[in-house]
Amino acid sequence: MEPGIMEAGATQGAVELDGGPYAREPERLCVVTRAARPVAELIRFVIGPDGDVVPDVKGRLPGRGVWISAARETVEAAVKRHAFARGFKRDVRVPADLARRTEKLLEQGTLDALAIAGKAGLVAAGFAKAAAALERDDVVALLHAAEGSADGARKLEAIWRRRTTEKALPMIEFLTSAQLDLALGRPNVVHAALLAGSASDTFVSRSRRLERFRTGSASDRGNKAGTAAAQ
Numbered sequence: 001m002e003p004g005i006m007e008a009g010a011t012q013g014a015v016e017l018d019g020g021p022y023a024r025e026p027e028r029l030c031v032v033t034r035a036a037r038p039v040a041e042l043i044r045f046v047i048g049p050d051g052d053v054v055p056d057v058k059g060r061l062p063g064r065g066v067w068i069s070a071a072r073e074t075v076e077a078a079v080k081r082h083a084f085a086r087g088f089k090r091d092v093r094v095p096a097d098l099a100r101r102t103e104k105l106l107e108q109g110t111l112d113a114l115a116i117a118g119k120a121g122l123v124a125a126g127f128a129k130a131a132a133a134l135e136r137d138d139v140v141a142l143l144h145a146a147e148g149s150a151d152g153a154r155k156l157e158a159i160w161r162r163r164t165t166e167k168a169l170p171m172i173e174f175l176t177s178a179q180l181d182l183a184l185g186r187p188n189v190v191h192a193a194l195l196a197g198s199a200s201d202t203f204v205s206r207s208r209r210l211e212r213f214r215t216g217s218a219s220d221r222g223n224k225a226g227t228a229a230a231q
Helices: 020-024 072-080 083-088 100-118 129-137 150-163 179-182 198-215
Strands: 025-027 035-038 042-047 053-056 066-070 123-126 139-144 191-195
Touching: 020 083, 042 198, 053 072, 066 072, 066 083, 072 083, 072 100, 100 123, 100 179, 100 198, 123 129, 129 139, 129 191, 139 150, 139 198, 150 191, 191 198
Parallel strands: none
Antiparallel strands: 025 035, 042 053, 042 066, 123 191, 139 191
16 A cells, blocks of 8 residues: 555544644555655545545545645645645546635644633733743743734733743734634633643644645744735
8 A cells, every 4th residue: 555545444443633633644655746745745535425625634534545745735736736636546627726626624623622721720811811821830831812912912922031042932813803802702812821731732723724724834933824814
């Protein structure tokens, strides 16, 4: 079997983005670039019940899958080059807007993870609460609304730098205030601090993946990945 073409199934268990199974299957082959990459940098696609190619962004769907590098331009190239038919070795229906659909699923998964982190008490939302958390808690990332004040972000980062110079905090800056409000169940969220915990790790992982899809790369400093809504 060619590596990277077939994945998952009842005997192997779910291949999940946020879980341990990936540690047993660290790399897959991108059918577009033909390069082996860690699965966290790829997206799996399967054939749905209606015969359409669908993104399996959490790696949980059964059946044969093909893997594509987690970048919008690579998914678009896969559609144009008929890479899915070659990967699945059969004729398949490929939606013209597959890249947009994939981005929306990645975005929704990121927001869902943030909501779970919020319900777990791991999000200090609001400038004052974020500042207090930076002074005393184990903070793993800062969230700033895409349209938020750059001055507020600088002030929060300065608080962290006064506490430690050993590590820089990831800054997630591509979600809108409306999205933060909806995920956290409170109004007018512009700044927030993410506290240490497994739910926070999942959110950070998904946010990096979404950023990589939009920009082709993801950095710990959290370069803005454009507007949150897919165009």
